[in-house]
Amino acid sequence: MSADxxxxxxxxxxxxxxxHHAAGVAVVSAATAEGPVALTASSVTSVSAEPPVLxxxxxxxxxxxxxxxxxxxxxxxxxDADDLALAVRCAxxxxxxxxxxxxxxxxxxxxxxxxxxxxxxxGRITQRIVSGHATVxxxxxDEVIDRRPGAPADVPGPLVYHDRRWHTLGETSRIG
Amino acid sequence: MSADxxxxxxxxxxxxxxxHHAAGVAVVSAATAEGPVALTASSVTSVSAEPPVLxxxxxxxxxxxxxxxxxxxxxxxxxDADDLALAVRCAxxxxxxxxxxxxxxxxxxxxxxxxxxxxxxxGRITQRIVSGHATVxxxxxDEVIDRRPGAPADVPGPLVYHDRRWHTLGETSRIG
Numbered sequence: 001m002s003a004d005x006x007x008x009x010x011x012x013x014x015x016x017x018x019x020h021h022a023a024g025v026a027v028v029s030a031a032t033a034e035g036p037v038a039l040t041a042s043s044v045t046s047v048s049a050e051p052p053v054l055x056x057x058x059x060x061x062x063x064x065x066x067x068x069x070x071x072x073x074x075x076x077x078x079x080d081a082d083d084l085a086l087a088v089r090c091a092x093x094x095x096x097x098x099x100x101x102x103x104x105x106x107x108x109x110x111x112x113x114x115x116x117x118x119x120x121x122x123g124r125i126t127q128r129i130v131s132g133h134a135t136v137x138x139x140x141x142d143e144v145i146d147r148r149p150g151a152p153a154d155v156p157g158p159l160v161y162h163d164r165r166w167h168t169l170g171e172t173s174r175i176g
Numbered sequence: 177m178s179a180d181x182x183x184x185x186x187x188x189x190x191x192x193x194x195x196h197h198a199a200g201v202a203v204v205s206a207a208t209a210e211g212p213v214a215l216t217a218s219s220v221t222s223v224s225a226e227p228p229v230l231x232x233x234x235x236x237x238x239x240x241x242x243x244x245x246x247x248x249x250x251x252x253x254x255x256d257a258d259d260l261a262l263a264v265r266c267a268x269x270x271x272x273x274x275x276x277x278x279x280x281x282x283x284x285x286x287x288x289x290x291x292x293x294x295x296x297x298x299g300r301i302t303q304r305i306v307s308g309h310a311t312v313x314x315x316x317x318d319e320v321i322d323r324r325p326g327a328p329a330d331v332p333g334p335l336v337y338h339d340r341r342w343h344t345l346g347e348t349s350r351i352g
Contacts, residue, residue: 149181
């Protein structure tokens, strides 16, 4: 391995490596002491199905992030390709995600949810693991909402983030 | 939202929702009391860059998983499309991942690593968060290894897992 580039893991090398790691995209929303908040996350991952638990990491570098970290419950919207505009909107800290009241509603349990995305999971934040300026949130999922049940043929591909670009998947991206 | 399908989050609904969430693919290896182990993981996610920390979740349902959970250090191989065969091999519990000694080597620090993948991150397991039959491992990354530095034009697309199929990304998958 003489041609290897081996480097101590500084932030630059770490970020450069993860830019080559693709990720599904979600928008995470919550009702907080600061009001409704939402942000785009590429860190949502299933932990276990029994019990249903997922985790995500949230930076404490923004007011939205700090509010989400302190919330009791949250809703994860798993995004399709046709939710791209929502993903872009909720990734921009300068934008008021809730300015257009026609784009969102409130669940009976109080959380704000956007109307576009197909798949939502609502749950309780059960653990917060602090790591530097990020906090890993464990979410015990209580409810799965599918807004277009039984129509798989109409479902667009998933929204994927990779190397600072947006992608989707379909027959042409398949290998193996 | 009268057409919504709202369901308590049982394992079936939770898994069905996550099948629509794409994920980058990694192989995680470690030197353990059981010998070298490796498994394919679609849960590797960056937590923070300063300090560099990633997490992944590992099921305790296999001997390999239990050995990895108990390891002190681990290596995460971020996979490209041309690492598909390795991903398939390390996802099959019935296969000896280390039978072909021409496919792997050992780092000076002791961890087994496969020769194919381009990007490796070696680190220490600093926290284990148990959630049902899965354990979330926090890995403090000490070293980033790039085996093909400075040759971005030659780099294939990343390996992506979605709805039980393998995909890659490129110009044709881009949107937005």
